Amino acid sequence: MGERVTVTEVGPRDGLQMAKSIMPTDAKVAWIKALVAAGIHEIEVGSFVPPKLIPQMADTGDVVRAGLEIPGLRIVALVPNLKGAQRAYEAGAHVVTVPVSVSEGHSRANTNKGSLDQVAEVRAIREWLDAQERKVKLDAGCVTAFGCSIEGNVPESRVVMIAAALADAGVDGILLADTVGYGNPAQIRSVVRAVQREVGEKLERLHLHDTMGLGIANALAGLDEGIRCFDSALAGLGGCPFAPGASGNIVTEDLVFMLESMGFDTGIDLDRLIAAREALHRGLPDAELLGNVVKAGIPRTYRRAA
Amino acid sequence: MGERVTVTEVGPRDGLQMAKSIMPTDAKVAWIKALVAAGIHEIEVGSFVPPKLIPQMADTGDVVRAGLEIPGLRIVALVPNLKGAQRAYEAGAHVVTVPVSVSEGHSRANTNKGSLDQVAEVRAIREWLDAQERKVKLDAGCVTAFGCSIEGNVPESRVVMIAAALADAGVDGILLADTVGYGNPAQIRSVVRAVQREVGEKLERLHLHDTMGLGIANALAGLDEGIRCFDSALAGLGGCPFAPGASGNIVTEDLVFMLESMGFDTGIDLDRLIAAREALHRGLPDAELLGNVVKAGIPRTYRRAA
Numbered sequence: 001m002g003e004r005v006t007v008t009e010v011g012p013r014d015g016l017q018m019a020k021s022i023m024p025t026d027a028k029v030a031w032i033k034a035l036v037a038a039g040i041h042e043i044e045v046g047s048f049v050p051p052k053l054i055p056q057m058a059d060t061g062d063v064v065r066a067g068l069e070i071p072g073l074r075i076v077a078l079v080p081n082l083k084g085a086q087r088a089y090e091a092g093a094h095v096v097t098v099p100v101s102v103s104e105g106h107s108r109a110n111t112n113k114g115s116l117d118q119v120a121e122v123r124a125i126r127e128w129l130d131a132q133e134r135k136v137k138l139d140a141g142c143v144t145a146f147g148c149s150i151e152g153n154v155p156e157s158r159v160v161m162i163a164a165a166l167a168d169a170g171v172d173g174i175l176l177a178d179t180v181g182y183g184n185p186a187q188i189r190s191v192v193r194a195v196q197r198e199v200g201e202k203l204e205r206l207h208l209h210d211t212m213g214l215g216i217a218n219a220l221a222g223l224d225e226g227i228r229c230f231d232s233a234l235a236g237l238g239g240c241p242f243a244p245g246a247s248g249n250i251v252t253e254d255l256v257f258m259l260e261s262m263g264f265d266t267g268i269d270l271d272r273l274i275a276a277r278e279a280l281h282r283g284l285p286d287a288e289l290l291g292n293v294v295k296a297g298i299p300r301t302y303r304r305a306a
Numbered sequence: 307m308g309e310r311v312t313v314t315e316v317g318p319r320d321g322l323q324m325a326k327s328i329m330p331t332d333a334k335v336a337w338i339k340a341l342v343a344a345g346i347h348e349i350e351v352g353s354f355v356p357p358k359l360i361p362q363m364a365d366t367g368d369v370v371r372a373g374l375e376i377p378g379l380r381i382v383a384l385v386p387n388l389k390g391a392q393r394a395y396e397a398g399a400h401v402v403t404v405p406v407s408v409s410e411g412h413s414r415a416n417t418n419k420g421s422l423d424q425v426a427e428v429r430a431i432r433e434w435l436d437a438q439e440r441k442v443k444l445d446a447g448c449v450t451a452f453g454c455s456i457e458g459n460v461p462e463s464r465v466v467m468i469a470a471a472l473a474d475a476g477v478d479g480i481l482l483a484d485t486v487g488y489g490n491p492a493q494i495r496s497v498v499r500a501v502q503r504e505v506g507e508k509l510e511r512l513h514l515h516d517t518m519g520l521g522i523a524n525a526l527a528g529l530d531e532g533i534r535c536f537d538s539a540l541a542g543l544g545g546c547p548f549a550p551g552a553s554g555n556i557v558t559e560d561l562v563f564m565l566e567s568m569g570f571d572t573g574i575d576l577d578r579l580i581a582a583r584e585a586l587h588r589g590l591p592d593a594e595l596l597g598n599v600v601k602a603g604i605p606r607t608y609r610r611a612a
Contacts, residue, residue: 258519
């Protein structure tokens with residue numbers, strides 16, 4: 001039996017938030033069902049943000065409620081603030097993920113708040129969640145941890161500082177996000193190690209984009225450092241706001257192919273995963289669906305780890 | 307100063323041999339000149355194979371002779387047999403690379419000879435080259451070292467056996483080729499280590515394809531094991547004969563971006579490298595030019611290692 005690696009599908013959130021058209025709720029749910037049927041059991045189904053800002057996410061509450069009917073699904077929702085966390089809790093999400101920009105410039109541009117003010121928001125969410133009846137996992141994401149389109153280089157010491165502040169605020173898990181895809185494997189290793197030294201196993205997850213073609217190599221670098229949870233999007237949905245035409249999230253199909261080929265057990269069936277692209281395509285017919293394994297076909301040498 | 311890594315451009319050989327149209331000799335030379343101007347100093351400019359089999363390579367002698375006029379260029383030519391090696395020598399190539407299929411089925415399908423018969427051909431080339439006045443480097447490639455579209459899995463022990471036989475035949479350098487792109491990083495590491503144990507530093511080079519999207523991650527795996535020479539093709543030219551639509555060689559631009567970002571010194575200027583795509587496009591207007599860095603644009607955080 002291979003060692004377990006968790007692949008969290010973020011397509012319904014990160015993949016859709018910049019899409020030109022809006023995927024209908026039914027289509028989102030059908031897509032999520034197809035993903036679960038393929039063996040993906042953790043899905044970021046949407047975000048609780050103001051519908052005026054991201055209309056693609058206006059129905060996240062409905063998607064979460066529909067997701068609760070799907071056996072075996074752990075529902076992750078992105079929330080930018082306490083109000084979003086409250087909405088996510090009320091809808092029934094199992095995990096809320098709060099983004100905190102490590103880059104001060106990115107933080108101000110996106111949330112009108114500095115990085116440490118956003119950490120304070122995370123602390124408020126922690127306190128509010130602790131006062132509720134139902135237990136919800138609280139994750140925080142160090143966003144722009146490997147570079148920023150506004151500030152350029154992001155110092156490793158600042159990633160460590162924000163991660164430490166998040167651990168101190170009581171989050172359950174921390175993820176590092178290469179939001180714009182500037183990261184390289186040496187940097188991933190170095191930053192992951194530095195953050196692990198500070199917060200230990202609270203560093204759980206990497207969120208990588210394939211903007212420069214290094215996404216899968218960056219995942220490998222994280223894997224080498226002991227990371228066992230990765231975000232990815234079916235068909236590499238997502239794009240990059242600063243680079244039109246650039247690739248989006250790392251491709252779930254290619255990531256699963258690599259992990260299983262290397263002997264890691266993802267619990268995911270690659271054929272069924274590829275079949276789930278059809279549900280995505282039906283819901284978002286104009287989106288370009290990326291993926292090398294799909295283009296080439298699963299090779300005859302492929303064997304699942306489990 | 308970063309550690310040196312050599313990127314050998316194989317586009318003019320591996321990228322063109324399956325192209326639908328034939329690139330004119332002048333266009334090949336203009337492309338090669340643009341690559342050299344970007345800082346690439348080792349280029350596989352073509353192969354000496356029967357023109358009836360691969361008409362795209364009929365002018366390789368002319369290309370080699372033109373290449374001799376370009377200062378600082380080390381000219382590599384692929385040769386399948388002694389006759390090809392003799393033609394490469396006469397044209398003036400600095401390095402000849404002889405492919406040897408590790409997969410017996412692939413070897414017979416491509417050369418009508420078994421793997422060890424092809425090693426005997428390498429030995430004959432060694433003897434003939436040793437008797438010539440001019441010194442030419444003799445490399446041999448363990449082709450289908452990480453999987454085969456005909457035989458499927460290729461045992462590691464067989465890669466080691468063929469590499470050992472090639473070392474015994476007196477080759478100067480050995481390369482391992484993931485010809486069909488089935489390899490994964492764990493396998494790359496394991497096979498590279500096993501071959502290194504047998505032939506030491508004679509294992510110089512990896513030749514990787516991006517068929518399944520793992521090409522750059524596989525390069526990282528090789529890098530981790532001490533490999534410092536990689537084949538790649540500008541714009542990922544090349545494709546895969548068994549998988550129409552699949553990606554070809556790993557993309558030189560993306561590979562250089564990764565290496566330089568990680569602190570390795572390739573000697574290559576990324577802007578000029580990207581500019582060389584124009585010469586490729588002029589010579590082969592129908593070819594699809596791949597590459598993530600080009601699509602997204604070189605990020606503001608990019609700094610050359612040197």
